[in-house]
Amino acid sequence: MTTTPSPASTATKASEALAVSTAAVELAEVVKRFEDVTAVERLDLRVPDGEFFSLLGPSGCGKTTTLRMIAGLEIPTEGSVRIFGEEMGLRPPNRRPVNTVFQSYALFPHMTVEQNIAFGLQMRRTAADETRRRVAEVIELVRLGGMERRKPQQLSGGQQQRVALGRALVNQPKVLLLDEPLGALDLKLRQAMQLELKELQERVGVTFVYVTHDQEEALTMSDRIGVMDAGRLLQVGTPEEIYEHPRTRMVADFIGQTNFLAAVAQGQGEARLADGRTVNVPPGSTSGVAITLALRPEKLSVVPAGEPSPSGANQLVGVVERRVYLGSSLTYEVALEGVTLRVRQENTPSVAQCREGDRVGIRWDPASTTVLEE
Amino acid sequence: MASTVSTPPTGTPASGEAVDPALERAAERAAARRGALLALPGFVYLGLFFAVPLAIVFVYSFATRSSTGRTILGEWSLRSYGRLFDPLVGGIAWRSLWIAALATAICLLVGYPFAYFIATRSPRVRGLLLVGVMIPFWSNFLVRTYAWRLLLGSDGPLSQLTDLAGLGPSRLLFTPTAVLIGLVYGFLPFMVLPLYAAIERMDFGLVEAARDLYASGWKAFRHVTWPLSRPGVVAGSILVFIPSLGAYVTPEILGGSRTTMLGSFIVRQFLSARDWPFGSSLSFVVMAVMLLATMVYFRVGGKTL
Numbered sequence: 001m002t003t004t005p006s007p008a009s010t011a012t013k014a015s016e017a018l019a020v021s022t023a024a025v026e027l028a029e030v031v032k033r034f035e036d037v038t039a040v041e042r043l044d045l046r047v048p049d050g051e052f053f054s055l056l057g058p059s060g061c062g063k064t065t066t067l068r069m070i071a072g073l074e075i076p077t078e079g080s081v082r083i084f085g086e087e088m089g090l091r092p093p094n095r096r097p098v099n100t101v102f103q104s105y106a107l108f109p110h111m112t113v114e115q116n117i118a119f120g121l122q123m124r125r126t127a128a129d130e131t132r133r134r135v136a137e138v139i140e141l142v143r144l145g146g147m148e149r150r151k152p153q154q155l156s157g158g159q160q161q162r163v164a165l166g167r168a169l170v171n172q173p174k175v176l177l178l179d180e181p182l183g184a185l186d187l188k189l190r191q192a193m194q195l196e197l198k199e200l201q202e203r204v205g206v207t208f209v210y211v212t213h214d215q216e217e218a219l220t221m222s223d224r225i226g227v228m229d230a231g232r233l234l235q236v237g238t239p240e241e242i243y244e245h246p247r248t249r250m251v252a253d254f255i256g257q258t259n260f261l262a263a264v265a266q267g268q269g270e271a272r273l274a275d276g277r278t279v280n281v282p283p284g285s286t287s288g289v290a291i292t293l294a295l296r297p298e299k300l301s302v303v304p305a306g307e308p309s310p311s312g313a314n315q316l317v318g319v320v321e322r323r324v325y326l327g328s329s330l331t332y333e334v335a336l337e338g339v340t341l342r343v344r345q346e347n348t349p350s351v352a353q354c355r356e357g358d359r360v361g362i363r364w365d366p367a368s369t370t371v372l373e374e
Numbered sequence: 375m376a377s378t379v380s381t382p383p384t385g386t387p388a389s390g391e392a393v394d395p396a397l398e399r400a401a402e403r404a405a406a407r408r409g410a411l412l413a414l415p416g417f418v419y420l421g422l423f424f425a426v427p428l429a430i431v432f433v434y435s436f437a438t439r440s441s442t443g444r445t446i447l448g449e450w451s452l453r454s455y456g457r458l459f460d461p462l463v464g465g466i467a468w469r470s471l472w473i474a475a476l477a478t479a480i481c482l483l484v485g486y487p488f489a490y491f492i493a494t495r496s497p498r499v500r501g502l503l504l505v506g507v508m509i510p511f512w513s514n515f516l517v518r519t520y521a522w523r524l525l526l527g528s529d530g531p532l533s534q535l536t537d538l539a540g541l542g543p544s545r546l547l548f549t550p551t552a553v554l555i556g557l558v559y560g561f562l563p564f565m566v567l568p569l570y571a572a573i574e575r576m577d578f579g580l581v582e583a584a585r586d587l588y589a590s591g592w593k594a595f596r597h598v599t600w601p602l603s604r605p606g607v608v609a610g611s612i613l614v615f616i617p618s619l620g621a622y623v624t625p626e627i628l629g630g631s632r633t634t635m636l637g638s639f640i641v642r643q644f645l646s647a648r649d650w651p652f653g654s655s656l657s658f659v660v661m662a663v664m665l666l667a668t669m670v671y672f673r674v675g676g677k678t679l
């Protein structure tokens with residue numbers, strides 16, 4: 001360009017540059033193809049420094065591939081990967097400021113816990129006394145005291161997981177990549193480790209890019225979640241945004257349970273169901289457009305069939321087909337004309353229970369409806 | 375039965391495994407007997423054709439040789455062991471040792487990258503390459519070694535080539551180099567196969583982990599791939615070194631009279647020199663040294679695994 005930029009545009013450039021440099025990880029239009037499969041399709045993503053970001057999606061949707069492209073273990077077919085503003089290009093993994101906790105841990109079987117953890121520091125020629133000090137610190141941090149001399153095969157799954165974590169954290173990476181790190185652990189341990197990991201991330205302040213296919217795990221731990229399917233990033237948002245306002249049917253279906261009702265928008269915040277009945281919905285859809293109403297089971301309640309509905313609330317009548325007792329809650333599957341709705345009720349004395357075969361009303365607040373236009 | 379499936383969670387955890395200990399021991403003994411029975415043919419074979427001849431060799435090594443070359447059993451002496459300190463024996467042993475060591479080193483140097491290459495191909499290509507490695511076994515070793523004699527001979531193709539290049543005819547045949555070429559050629563598959571097995575078994579995710587932890591390609595190899603493939607290196611080296619040290623056919627055909635190695639020397643004691651006690655003591659000592667070296671090598675190689 002030959003024209004000198006105006007002061008205003010320089011200012012915006014500067015602020016843009018600042019905004020770019022604060023992103024710990026930035027993927028722009030990243031595509032990854034293996035011979036005949038496209039694993040990742042035009043992915044755009046910014047993860048700010050210090051965030052706990054989760055990539056959530058079903059198995060095979062491209063999560064691992066995305067993580068590997070950040071680590072440098074795969075090179076994108078198209079697009080760019082930036083880490084703290086720096087273009088990574090073809091840079092090999094050993095020259096990127098990130099470390100990975102691998103899905104199967106990939107601990108070196110011929111090295112002790114201590115040697116595994118010290119590996120990264122030794123590769124970077126850290127002084128021996130500093131290496132010793134930092135390894136000791138990390139062993140303390142991941143609570144592996146007394147295990148220093150053991151080989152990985154002599155550890156339990158949870159301990160191996162912590163070695164993998166320590167081996168990455170000891171390098172004080174700017175970004176830690178974790179690929180389903182808790183996938184191999186049993187439920188109790190997994191839940192304990194979820195809290196522990198979250199707490200650790202807050203304490204250390206490292207940016208986490210966390211891959212999981214477990215929606216509960218993602219909701220529990222993340223600052224923000226990116227939901228992936230078939231190589232595409234469908235929606236990015238806080239756990240609450242993702243859960244309360246899913247933008248597509250796939251997101252609504254994958255995160256938690258959802259009832260879907262096909263309808264046609266009527267304007268003025270109304271929609272007509274397939275059986276001809278009209279329900280209230282949040283306004284916004286053009287009249288005549290086919291929409292899908294997404295309703296969370298816990299937002300619905302079961303009431304006696306004859307009970308009049310308060311003004312504004314939606315109420316449909318159906319028959320209880322199945323009653324599933326879950327301890328702290330109950331799930332009813334209620335058959336309406338054409339569809340079956342799943343309703344979750346708290347198991348508390350104030351909520352009346354019903355039996356299979358009962359005719360009941362299903363009631364919900366229109367505001368808790370998510371309208372999907374697809 | 376349904377009742378076995380829905381065991382109530384209140385029972386003691388070990389209740390399902392509570393078996394009468396005497397019964398358990400009896401079952402174990404029966405299993406051990408069956409195992410011994412199946413191994414019996416192997417034991418008989420090795421006993422008849424390995425242990426017994428070895429004992430005979432051991433006994434003969436203490437016998438004496440009459441002036442006509444007859445072996446006299448009954449006049450026991452250590453004379454044949456004393457002859458081992460003859461400088462002639464030392465020279466031959468030394469030559470055998472360094473040729474065998476060099477052959478092993480070359481096999482490792484050539485075989486490792488090759489085995490690594492095979493192990494990292496797709497399963498189909500892998501199978502083809504492995505068959506390729508084993509194809510030489512399908513023809514006679516003697517014939518193949520004679521082929522080398524033609525190739526290395528003073529009017530063979532190699533010699534013609536160097537002559538054309540202005541270097542004059544090569545005189546490789548009947549030199550230690552020719553023996554070395556023959557040994558490497560003959561024993562390379564024994565290096566490649568165990569190396570391949572070790573590398574193929576390795577989890578390449580570990581190399582990626584090393585790269586992720588700031589190791590360059592070379593360092594990842596040195597600290598991860600190499601130590602994890604060491605069982606293959608140890609096995610392959612032993613499989614090449616030991617037959618090279620005792621080689622008979624190759625030095626006999628390619629080495630001529632100037633490159634006598636231990637194998638030929640021992641054979642000569644039994645055939646032309648007709649000194650069976652000396653041949654026996656030589657065989658026995660060589661075997662003992664090899665056994666000892668193998669054990670030490672396994673120890674050292676296995677220690678870091």
Ligand SMILES: Nc1ncnc2c1ncn2[C@@H]1O[C@H](COP(=O)(O)OP(=O)(O)O)[C@@H](O)[C@H]1O
Binds near residue numbers: 057063065
């Ligand atoms: N090295 C590879 N070669 C060929 N296809 C691959 C390779 N790695 C991954 N894929 C394919 O890419 C897709 C995404 O895989 P992956 O990223 O591992 O998914 P996830 O981690 O979400 O389960 C899958 O269809 C998988 O088969």
Ligand SMILES: [Mg+2]
Binds near residue numbers: 060064065103179
């Ligand atoms: Mg994966």
